[in-house]
Amino acid sequence: MTDTQALPAGITVERVRELFNPKSIALVGATDKSVWSLSLFKNLADFPGRVYLVNPRGVVVHGQQSYTSVAELPEVVDLAFVMVPTGAVLEVMEHIADAGIRSAVVLTSGFGEVGEVGAELEARLVRLAEERGITVLGPNGNGYVNVASGITPYGLLISGELKRGSIGVVLQSGALASAVIQLAQTRDAGLSLLVSMGNESMISMTDVMRYLVEDEATKVIMLFVESIRHPEDFLEVSRLALAAGKPIVALKVGRSEGGARVARAHTGSLVGDDAVIDAVFRQNAVIRVDSLEDLIVTAELLSHAAPLPGRRVGFVTPSGGACEVISDRAEDEGILIPDFAPETEARLAEVLPDFASVHNPIDVTGYILIDPMLTIKALDVVQDDPNIDEIVYIGDLPHDDPADFDAAVARYQLQSEAISRSKKPVIVVSNTITDITPVGRAVAAASEFPGVVGGIHHGITALGRAAEWSERYRAAQAGVSGGAAVTAEPPIVVDARPGESFAERKAAALLAEHGVPVVPNALVDSADAAAEAAERFGFPVVVKLAADEIEHKSDIGGVRLGLSDADAVRQAFDDVVAAGRAAGAAAPAALVQPQRSDGVELIVGAVRDPKWGLVLAVGLGGVWVEVLKDSTLHLLPVDREQIKAGLTSLRGAKLLEGARGTQASDLDAVADVVARIADVAVRLGDRLESLEVNPLLVRGSEVEALDALITWR
Template sequence: MSIPVDERLRVFRDPRSVAVVGASADESKWGYWLASGALRGRHRRRVELVNRRFDTLLGSACAPSLSALDAAPELAVLSVPAAQVAGVVTEALEMGVRGFLGVTAGIEKEAELAEAIRAAGARLVGANSLGIYDAAGDLELCWGRFQPGALAIVSQSGQLGSEIATLGARRGLGVSRFVSVGNQSDVTAAELLADLADHDQTKVIALYLESFTGGEQLFDTLSALRETGKPALLLTVGAGAASSRMAQSHTGSLTSRMDVVDAACRRAGVHRAGSPTELVQIAQACLATTSPAGRRVAVVGDSGGQCGVAADRAVAAGLTVPAVKEEVATQLSELLPPGAAVSNPVDLAGAGERELGTYADVLASVLSDPDVDAAVLTGYFGRYHEDVPALAVREREVAENIAAVSASYSKPVFVHTMADSSSTADALWAGGVPVFEDIDATVRTVAGMVALRPMTAPAPAELGAPAGVSLSGYWAARNALADCGVPFPSGMVVRHRLEAVAAAETLRAPYVLKAGWLAHKSEHGGVVLGLADAYELVEAFDRMRAALGDGEYVVEEQDRSEHVVEVLIGGHRDPGLGPVLTLGAGGTEAEALRDTAVELAPITEETARSMIARLRCAPLLDGWRGRPATDIAALAALAAAVSRFLAANPGVSEVELNPVRVGPAGALAVDALIIEETENPND
């Protein structure tokens, strides 16, 4: 996947000249930090300082205005009071300035100013930016100092971006590029991320965002960056906030904004970290080793208690701890004392204390299992040399052997130790083995790196509805969805009593009668079930028509399948991230149960199966208390079909099948709703 980059953004990476407008000698002022940082790069570019109150600043000449300079700077840094910004920008554009870094906040008519900059062929980062830094370009235009390294930070909050950089520096993780995007009045986070594609110093990307306008482009860019070997870690806020859009289906009310963001992360192979510390820990591990191929983890330790805790925390983090193969268990039995746990977790039962090399030998055995993707070593290893200094050399040798074992199997090893700041830990890190003092941090890092592998590519969306055909109302929705493979009961449209009689003669009882134009039929008396014969059907039709008026009513054969579980399949079009599919427990209690799984549409049947497995009601579908299992394959196929329909029809804002009755012999949709972008249906 190619990554389009606006070449005008190069001015924010390595400009030929910079002018700091509002430079200062006062260390408590923004102008000082911007000026002093810019001057550190004057061996590489021309640096101009502008402040009408001074002739010299920080040992350099200072001009009273941009127009007083001998030549136009390529990049102008705006650190003047808000009321002066527009005038400075006008002056700069007349001179031919190509880029602006806007630090000042509270600029009046900021959007109009940004438009004027774009119209002149220039670009603006900010306003309200904390600045930019580029290690390769010797460009420092920000508050504070950064340690050069491999981590790029693109942040909507400059302060939080600085925290990430500070936490990274404490762990020896430096910054390749830092950009505080500020208000994104012009240049967006997605554009700045795309500009990292050929930034050789960047190996891992940290991204903090509070909004996801243009999110489809942003996640496409992150996916493309991952393909180039630059994984991304996302930090955001609002995990508990409901979707801001006024959804008219059950699906919309069941889906939070963070559900959708997480789905976008899974699709793109991005990990959403829970805190700056977690982000930095995973970033450091990404630079040390490769991501596990899957979630299957072997837990090895020298304490039964620590092994048990590690296994429990691994499962809580979304990993699995499968039993090792019989031949591997046999190998372990030969390495360890009688009675040692050898299935997984593996407890060394004192063997490590007798011979430190056992740690590496056991890890070699478990990593040889094709059903193991990574190993977690937990416990005392790493501290032997502290308590017994004579073991220092041997422990370091074993650490190097552990790293060699990991490399030989191309499977990462992660170490939780009681001494994470030691020469042994240094040897592990140097060999590509991440080390942590906390077991939760260890397994979170494993899970986070697993998340950097994207989900299966989606199926193509080719099921667009005919142009100009309305999809409003149950019967129209039914027909459109049936065309893409969704099964419905036999049914007929009825508008008056004689058609109801004809329906009774054509269809098989018992019958269901529905007011086809209502979105939520049961809440308005718009559905009657279990009509046993023609007399009951006609009588129910007369009552419903008298209460609701003329309209398109639908009569269907009532599904009589046994051992059925009711499921909801729906989707909506997120304004920033595109089509989203929701699958969950259905029926009239769907909103009370709130048991759902969410992915971006379209999805494959494989992905649909993974969504089903995540539901709390999944045991009911698998067969509960002696009941037969339902046809999960049919449900997965139906969910994938609905996702393709939604993705292929941009004019559809919401679609919902609720309930879908899933039984041992298949899945059947017994109600459907499609809301088009221009609709405002009557609930």
């Protein structure tokens, strides 16, 4: 995308760039009585451009002469930071527009987040900004910190220095933005840009993400998400980020009912179903984490080492206990710890003490206190091993003042040089996630020691996420689809009334017409016709009520199973038809089908999510769907490889593999049929509300839909 291509609401990447890179700033509403104003002024103390203060009384504020309005400023500033009372915001915005100012951050709250009246005021703010050509961040947001350029129009005081780095941060929370800043400082994680979005009245989270995809200073995009307001744009930007090799790491809150309620109250927006969000993230290579610590640690690791060449990791540690923790966590996160090649172990035995472990993970032992070069020697050997893709080096920076600072720097310099000359990527991970102290930062800076990822637990979690993202990135680079397959077949046109349901007979016929294997069936209107159909199919058979008015036939006694003779079939016909009449069916008939036994029952359903569109759910059918609630979700369209991966991720996947001597399922055949069902759902278009196949019976490579239901919007 070029700088002039339009984003939603007419915002371009160039306008976002102007917002984040002003050369002059006016603080509108500056006053000594406001903590926000004072914090903002202090944050801008080292701003390389000009800062003007605007106060309607024209008094001295924060020791600097103010102007009574933006009209009095000696120049047209690039950015206005607005912190006036809610009722004065629109008038101030008119003045800003009259003065020719093109960008504004609105700190003031009292807009869409407080209810209907505030939402109307926010709508007026947006209309004014759009009509007058102002780019607005907020309202109800703290602003941003452009670490890469040293520009800090941010409303909460930042204590201490922020390290310049390559992590771009977008947060839908003002207060947590400061917590992220503090955590980044304590872990010495380098940021490029941090933005507190506020209500996203004009500039959205996805607008900032799009800017970060193009920003040369940013390698990793980090998100704190309460609500995704523009789903289609989020999907597009996620794909752009993957193509650009920029991982997105997200902490999405609102998983619980209470969390969703709090997020709605905070942002004034709806929060999508969390299981669907999970599917969206997984399909679009967005790395999801569940804590602020993992958010920072994962982004930090990726900023040092992305993409990773593989999952096979060699570990170099000075602790047997650490080796045990590493082994457990690696198994949890899908990290492989392969055996070293025999020649590697032989070379390690030559340089390590006899009581050290030469196996992966390596324990050089506490003898490192006697010979500090042990881990370096081990690292030099392991880098040549053909069985590993990268190395995790367990180490940490000093916390307290060393007795000899220069000697400490020299020691870390040797480690740094060993890491630099390694033929394979080396990721330094500390034992625990603790603060990197000023002493540690000073030693790292003087020795050029690389960034240290915080703690084995969080570090291995981050390593697993990074390996998964790297696989998706390589697949994208190779042109392999990651789940956004679009059918080339034409739409399916169906004569259906709004709100109508197609029960099994019509639904099964539609599926069969478009390539979905469906169990044979016969529609009958008499007991004798039912018996004749049963004789043709061969016993045992199933008799089901055929009445489009009745969606769930089994609930009213409309299904009879295991019928093994003609008399039983006749009686079953009479019973299900009577049940249909009792339930209000106008002209009940029956379906006769051959009874299928054995195999594994799946449920496959496509349901329209109000935000994300059609979502495919695949899970174990029968009693398992209620007991285990075991399913995998995919945003449609999706390709068969993603479907197959979802099948293997089910908790009950061993049933498909042929548990306890049962026949193993052909997962390729299952994925093909599920993909065909998904394709039909997509081709049915916007009128489709839901399509359900339950059960889809799998017996080896034989896959059949036994029942189906389609509902229309």
